[in-house]
Amino acid sequence: MSIYKKLDGKPTRLLEKIKENLERLNEKMDAMIEIQKHGQRVNPEIPDVLDVMTLLSLPDHLRKTAVTLCKLGEATAEEVAEQTKRARAVESGYLNQLVIMGYMKKERRGRKAYFYVEKEG
Amino acid sequence: MGKIIALHSYKGGTGKTLLSVNLAATYVRRGKNVCLLDLDFRAPSLHAVFKTKNSEYWLNDYLNGACEIDKVLVDVTREHGRSGKFFVGLANPATEAIREMSSKDRKWEMRALGRLLSLKTSLLNDMHHDYVIFDTSPGLQYSSINAIVSTDVALVVTSLDASDIKGTQRMTRELYDLFDKKTGIVMNKVLAEILSSKKEKQKFYKHFNSVHNLPILEAVPCFCDVLRAGGTYIFSEEKPEHPFTKTLDKLATKIEKL
Numbered sequence: 001m002s003i004y005k006k007l008d009g010k011p012t013r014l015l016e017k018i019k020e021n022l023e024r025l026n027e028k029m030d031a032m033i034e035i036q037k038h039g040q041r042v043n044p045e046i047p048d049v050l051d052v053m054t055l056l057s058l059p060d061h062l063r064k065t066a067v068t069l070c071k072l073g074e075a076t077a078e079e080v081a082e083q084t085k086r087a088r089a090v091e092s093g094y095l096n097q098l099v100i101m102g103y104m105k106k107e108r109r110g111r112k113a114y115f116y117v118e119k120e121g
Numbered sequence: 122m123g124k125i126i127a128l129h130s131y132k133g134g135t136g137k138t139l140l141s142v143n144l145a146a147t148y149v150r151r152g153k154n155v156c157l158l159d160l161d162f163r164a165p166s167l168h169a170v171f172k173t174k175n176s177e178y179w180l181n182d183y184l185n186g187a188c189e190i191d192k193v194l195v196d197v198t199r200e201h202g203r204s205g206k207f208f209v210g211l212a213n214p215a216t217e218a219i220r221e222m223s224s225k226d227r228k229w230e231m232r233a234l235g236r237l238l239s240l241k242t243s244l245l246n247d248m249h250h251d252y253v254i255f256d257t258s259p260g261l262q263y264s265s266i267n268a269i270v271s272t273d274v275a276l277v278v279t280s281l282d283a284s285d286i287k288g289t290q291r292m293t294r295e296l297y298d299l300f301d302k303k304t305g306i307v308m309n310k311v312l313a314e315i316l317s318s319k320k321e322k323q324k325f326y327k328h329f330n331s332v333h334n335l336p337i338l339e340a341v342p343c344f345c346d347v348l349r350a351g352g353t354y355i356f357s358e359e360k361p362e363h364p365f366t367k368t369l370d371k372l373a374t375k376i377e378k379l
Contacts, residue, residue, distance in 0.1 A: 051231040052266040056299060063299065067270060071238045118232070 020111060023092070030096045048102040050117050065094040069104065074116040123245040126376060127160075127255040127272035128307075129265055131288035135278040136309040138166045139347070140369070141256035143357040145207065147366075147373040150358075152204035153251035156194065156244055160268050161258040162222040165212035170352060171197055179213040181222060184233045190243050201355060208250070222264075230263045237271040261292060269296065274379050275304045276338065281311060286332065293335060303379050305338035307372065313342045339372040341365070 048054065050070065055063055068083045069075055077092035084091060095115045098104045107114050126144070128137045138161075145157040158180060159167035178192045194208040201207045213219075225233070244250045255272060257265040269275050275297060279289045289306070297304045308329060316322045322340070329337045344365050350356050357366040 049227040049231050051227045052234060052263060052270055053227070055270070056266075056296070060299070064301075067300070070234060070270075071241075073235070073239075117235070 016111075026089075026093070027096045030093055030100065050098075050103040054103065062094055062098060065091055066098055066103065069095070069098075069115055070117060074114055076112055076114055080115070123249075123251040123253065124274055124376075125241060125245070125253045125255065125272045126274045126276060127257055127268045128276045128278055129257045129269060130259045130278040130285075131292050132280075132282070132285045133164070133259040135259070135280050135285065136341070137161075137259070137278050138170075138256050139352060139356075140276075140278060140307060140309065140341070140372075141254050142167070142170055142352075142355055143366070143369045144373060144376075145252070145254050146201065146355045146358050147369050148252050149201065149205040149207045150203045150361075151373070154206040154208075154249060156208045156210065156248075156250045156253045158210040158253065158255050159212040160255050160264055162212050162264055163219055163258050163262075165214040165219070166352075167209055167256065168211045168214050170355065171195070171201075171209050171211070173197055173200065173209075176211070179218070180210045181213045181218055183210070184236055186232065186236070190240060191248070201358060205251070225263070230267065233263075234267045234270060237267050240271065261296065266296065269302065270300055273303065274376060275302045276307050276376070277304065277333075277335075278307045278309050279333075280309055290333060293333060305336050305375070305379065306333050307338055308340040310343040311340045313344075316340055316342055338375045339368060341368050341372075 050066060055066055055070075058066060064084055064086075065080060068080050072079060072083070077095055078088050080095065081088040081091040092113075095104065096106070099106045099115065104115050104117055107116070128141045128144075130137055141157060145155045148155045157167065159165050160180065162181060173195055176193055176195045178188045180193055182188050183190050183193050190210070193210045195211065196206070197209055198206045240253065244253045255268045257268045259265065277289055277293060277297075279285050293304060306329065311325075315325055325340060326337050329340075342364070344363070346360070346363065347356055347365050350359075356363070357369050360366055
């Protein structure tokens, strides 16, 4: 009820806030799954190199996402999903997985999350 | 929207450059705007075909991030154009440049992939080329795999040599399938007697379609005239009525339909 008051009682904003929080929760869960799989957290500060040999070693579903992001340079999960014709939530999961693996970086700008391999310049 | 076509092979000497150059010339004759790029940095060859004044920059410089692609392209329309425009991008043939390109690290290769991928926007969308043709280096090395990832259509040029056939089979299975590319096989230097009758030709195509599990787009016979020319001029341009030129014409049509 207090959040509802804080958001000036606007139900749409409340739903958006819930959605945003759920998405963050999903990302954290993805990270936990990945940590469990690999036994340790991959340090995102030291990114691995996403070259073609790495692309070849990725499983098919992640390779498609990674190649698409390489083509786009920088993109949101929605923009990647438009290209791959897969659901936004699916791409979001794959992109976050690639971030955890150290191949990509993620940056939040406002309410949107942008993924990129390397910043231009 | 145009297409990027890469010519690749498992082994060297299969005729990638000969076919790239003549395929480009075929599309130019059809009134298409074509851009031919030499991506074989270990053994550059297009500079020998296009005896034109070199541009100030090479494709090596573009991949190094030292310039944009328009600075690399040389307009050869006056010498080689027919109804379409013809541009070439050359690889630096100097020994020092070849050595430098073979000692790049993974991070550089990752950036080079990004720059090759962005050619789709710059050459096809912004500069309105109908076809961009990549003449790549053979085998499974960074520069050729980068080129394949960046292409729309991949043509694998193979001979009838047993090791080439085996290698090509493995390469298409382990590389092309993974990147989900439109791929076709071009069998080059095929003995003319194998293709002598329609029946023999059909048998040949059927056999190799199943060997490679990919469509055989064309079987290019081995012509002494072409060998004699030694790549000193664009054969299909000089000999428009030669059977080699006609074969390339059929190949160009099949690629358009892919």
